[in-house]
Amino acid sequence: MSKCSCEESLHSSERQSSWWNEYQPYFWASFSAILLLSGICLEMFRPDLFKKELQWIVYGVAYYIVGKPVVWKAVKKLFTADLFNEFFLMSLATIGAFVIGEYAEGVAVMLFYTVGELFQEAAVNRAKRSIESLLKLQVEEVQVLEDGKSFVKHPKDVQPGQIIQVKSGEKVALDGVLFNKHASFNTAALTGESLPVDKEKGDEVLAGMINLHMLAEIKVSRKYEDSKLSQILNLVQEATSRKAKAQRFITRFAKVYTPVVVFLAVGLTLFPWFFVENYVFNDWLYKSLIFLVISCPCALVISIPLGYFGGIGAASKNGILFKGSNFLDQITRIDTVVMDKTGTLTKGVFEVQDVVADNLEKNDFVQMVAALEAHSNHPIAQAIVKYAGDTFKELSIAEVEEIPGHGLKGKINDNQTILAGNEKLLYKFNIPFDEKLSMLSDTTVLVAINGKFAGYIIIADTLKEDAKIAIKALYDAKIKTLVMLSGDKQIVVDRIADQLGLDKAVGGLLPEDKVKEVERLKEEGRLIAFVGDGINDAPVVTVADVGMAMGGLGSDAAIEAADVVIQTDQPSKIVTAVKVGHVTKRIVWQNIGLAFGVKLIVLILGAGGIATMWEAVFADVGVALLAIFNAMRIQNFKFVQM
Incomplete structure (x- = not known):
C-alpha cells in the first residue's frame, strides 16, 4: 500500500472515531x-409473555445504559463527602x-434526565461555537521574512527577533520595532489621538496598530503569549467563571434544599x-420516591447557568464579549452611558470638512x-486627494519637496510655486496669514501660491x-443620560456632541480627569457604563460600574x-449589549418561576398520593427540558442590527 493510501486511511479512521x-x-x-418503549408495549399488549424475569432484563439493560454515568457520579461524590446532590437524588429515586x-x-426518570443533559451539552456547545466565532475576528496569520523569502505563520509560531511583514491596511x-526606514500607523486605539503617527526605523510598534501605507517590516520583540490575541483567548476561557446573583443564589439554595x-x-x-x-410500606415508599424525583433541582441547576452562558454566547455572536x-x-441596571470620542464615536481617520479659498475658484x-x-x-494628504477626485491629474507638477514636520x-x-x-x-x-487659523479646532492645511496666502x-x-x-x-432603551468625555x-x-445630540460633553481631559467626572456622576447615584478604547481610557473603564472597551482596535490595557x-x-x-442583558435576565427569571411553580404544584399532589411517577418525571425532567429550550432561545433571538 502506498504512503498516500496509508495516510488517507489513517485520516478516515480518525474522522470516524471523532x-x-x-x-x-x-x-x-x-x-x-427503544428498550423502554418496547417494554411498555409488551406490558400493555402481551403481559403473558413479558414475565418479571424478562422485565428485569429489558428494563435493567435500559437503565444500565443511561443510569450508569449518573450512579457512578453519585458514588464518587459520596467519597468527597458531597452526599446531597442531584446525582444522589436521581439514583436514590430510580x-x-x-x-x-x-x-x-x-428507567423513564433516568432516560429523560440523560436527554436533558444532552440538550444542555448541545446548547453549551452552540454557545461555545458563538464565542469561538468571535475570536476569528483576530489576526490568525502573519507574513514572516526568512532568508529573503516570505512565509505565512500563525502568530504563536513567531519568535522574538524574527521579521514580520505588514501590508497596507493590515493590523x-x-x-x-520598525525594521524598514519609515512607516505611518493608525494608533488611535492606543493613544486616544486621531492623528496618525509616523514611525522611523527602531521605533516601537505595538499590536493593534494599523499600517496605513507601504509594506512595513517589523522585528518582533514579544511572544504571541503576551499579545492581545492571547489575552482575548484567556478572557473567553474565564467568561463563565464570574457568576451572576441568580446563579450564586441557586448554588447556595441547592446545598440547603x-x-x-x-x-x-x-x-x-x-x-x-x-x-x-392500614399502613403499607411500599405505598408510602412510592410516594416518597415521587417526592424525591419532583424535588430534584435539576431544572434550576441546569437551566439558570445555561441561560447566562447562552447570553454570553448570543453576545459573542454579535461581536460582544462579556x-x-x-x-x-x-x-441591565445602568442609567448613564459615558463615552470616549476618538475611536469610540469617531473613526479616527481623516476627511475634508471645509475648503476656504482666497481669490481662486474653490x-x-x-x-x-x-x-x-x-x-x-x-493620511492628511490622502484625504485631500480623495476629496479632489481625479481631475487634478491633468495639472503639471514639478520640483516637489517634502519638508519634514x-x-x-x-x-x-x-510657473506657480505652491506651499501646503x-x-x-x-x-x-x-x-x-491670519494666525487665528492655527487655533482652529481641527487639522488645518494652510496653502500659499507664489508667496501669498491662498486659503x-x-x-x-x-x-x-x-x-x-x-x-x-440608547435613548430608546431608557438610558437617561449620555455623556462624552475627551482629551480633545x-x-x-x-x-461632535451637537451632531449626536448628547446631554453633556467635556473636552480637554486627562485620564485622571475622566475618572473624576465618572466618580462625580456616581456620587449622584447614577449607575455608569463607560465606553472607551485607548490606554488613556483604562483607569476610567475600571472605575465605571460596567467598563466597555472597543476591542477591534482597542488597547490591551483598555480590554x-x-x-x-x-x-x-x-x-x-x-x-x-444592553438588550442581550435584558433578554438573558428575563429568560433566567422565567425559568426560575417555571421550575418553582410546577414543582410546588406537583409536590403537593405527590405528597397527597395524587401524582404518579410520570407526573414526577414531568415536574423534574420535563420542566428541565422546557427551561433548557427556553434558555436556548437566547441564541436565536434577533437583536436589531444597526
Missing part, C-alpha cells in the same frame, strides 16, 4: 428509549422505583406508620492642492456610520480593564 465520540451518547440514549417494581418509571499582530427534601422523603415514608391504620455572567445582570484651489499632495503618502513645496504648470502644510511652513517662507482646507476625524443611530437607540479641545467635543469588549468597534453594539 464522529463516534460525538454522537455515541445520542446512540445509547436512543437505544435505551433504584427505589426498581425495588418496589416500578421499572418503567425508574499588526505582534509587538516589535437537597438535604431537606431527602429528610422529608424519609419522613414521608416512615411517619405515616404512627398515624395511618467577561462574566454577573456583567449581563449589571448592564474647485481650482482644491485641484492645485491635490496635485501637490498626491506626491505624499501622509512642515509640509510640501512644488511648482504647478512650471502647517503654520510652521508659512513662517519658514515668511508668508503672512486653507480643514480636515477632521469623522463620526462612525452608526454613531447617530446608536445614540438614538472643547470646541471639537462640542461640535484588560473592561468588563465587556466590543470586537467590531461599532457604538451600536453598546445597545445590543
Whole structure:
C-alpha cells in the first residue's frame, strides 16, 4: 500500500472515531428509549409473555445504559463527602422505583434526565461555537521574512527577533520595532489621538496598530503569549467563571434544599406508620420516591447557568464579549452611558470638512492642492486627494519637496510655486496669514501660491456610520443620560456632541480627569457604563460600574480593564449589549418561576398520593427540558442590527 493510501486511511479512521465520540451518547440514549418503549408495549399488549424475569432484563439493560454515568457520579461524590446532590437524588429515586417494581418509571426518570443533559451539552456547545466565532475576528496569520523569502505563520509560531511583514491596511499582530526606514500607523486605539503617527526605523510598534501605507517590516520583540490575541483567548476561557446573583443564589439554595427534601422523603415514608391504620410500606415508599424525583433541582441547576452562558454566547455572536455572567445582570441596571470620542464615536481617520479659498475658484484651489499632495503618502494628504477626485491629474507638477514636520513645496504648470502644510511652513517662507487659523479646532492645511496666502482646507476625524443611530437607540432603551468625555479641545467635543445630540460633553481631559467626572456622576447615584478604547481610557473603564472597551482596535490595557469588549468597534453594539442583558435576565427569571411553580404544584399532589411517577418525571425532567429550550432561545433571538 502506498504512503498516500496509508495516510488517507489513517485520516478516515480518525474522522470516524471523532464522529463516534460525538454522537455515541445520542446512540445509547436512543437505544435505551427503544428498550423502554418496547417494554411498555409488551406490558400493555402481551403481559403473558413479558414475565418479571424478562422485565428485569429489558428494563435493567435500559437503565444500565443511561443510569450508569449518573450512579457512578453519585458514588464518587459520596467519597468527597458531597452526599446531597442531584446525582444522589436521581439514583436514590430510580433504584427505589426498581425495588418496589416500578421499572418503567425508574428507567423513564433516568432516560429523560440523560436527554436533558444532552440538550444542555448541545446548547453549551452552540454557545461555545458563538464565542469561538468571535475570536476569528483576530489576526490568525502573519507574513514572516526568512532568508529573503516570505512565509505565512500563525502568530504563536513567531519568535522574538524574527521579521514580520505588514501590508497596507493590515493590523499588526505582534509587538516589535520598525525594521524598514519609515512607516505611518493608525494608533488611535492606543493613544486616544486621531492623528496618525509616523514611525522611523527602531521605533516601537505595538499590536493593534494599523499600517496605513507601504509594506512595513517589523522585528518582533514579544511572544504571541503576551499579545492581545492571547489575552482575548484567556478572557473567553474565564467568561463563565464570574457568576451572576441568580446563579450564586441557586448554588447556595441547592446545598440547603437537597438535604431537606431527602429528610422529608424519609419522613414521608416512615411517619405515616404512627398515624395511618392500614399502613403499607411500599405505598408510602412510592410516594416518597415521587417526592424525591419532583424535588430534584435539576431544572434550576441546569437551566439558570445555561441561560447566562447562552447570553454570553448570543453576545459573542454579535461581536460582544462579556467577561462574566454577573456583567449581563449589571448592564441591565445602568442609567448613564459615558463615552470616549476618538475611536469610540469617531473613526479616527481623516476627511475634508471645509475648503476656504482666497481669490481662486474653490474647485481650482482644491485641484492645485491635490496635485501637490498626491506626491505624499501622509493620511492628511490622502484625504485631500480623495476629496479632489481625479481631475487634478491633468495639472503639471514639478520640483516637489517634502519638508519634514512642515509640509510640501512644488511648482504647478512650471510657473506657480505652491506651499501646503502647517503654520510652521508659512513662517519658514515668511508668508503672512491670519494666525487665528492655527487655533482652529481641527487639522488645518494652510496653502500659499507664489508667496501669498491662498486659503486653507480643514480636515477632521469623522463620526462612525452608526454613531447617530446608536445614540438614538440608547435613548430608546431608557438610558437617561449620555455623556462624552475627551482629551480633545472643547470646541471639537462640542461640535461632535451637537451632531449626536448628547446631554453633556467635556473636552480637554486627562485620564485622571475622566475618572473624576465618572466618580462625580456616581456620587449622584447614577449607575455608569463607560465606553472607551485607548490606554488613556483604562483607569476610567475600571472605575465605571460596567467598563466597555472597543476591542477591534482597542488597547490591551483598555480590554484588560473592561468588563465587556466590543470586537467590531461599532457604538451600536453598546445597545445590543444592553438588550442581550435584558433578554438573558428575563429568560433566567422565567425559568426560575417555571421550575418553582410546577414543582410546588406537583409536590403537593405527590405528597397527597395524587401524582404518579410520570407526573414526577414531568415536574423534574420535563420542566428541565422546557427551561433548557427556553434558555436556548437566547441564541436565536434577533437583536436589531444597526
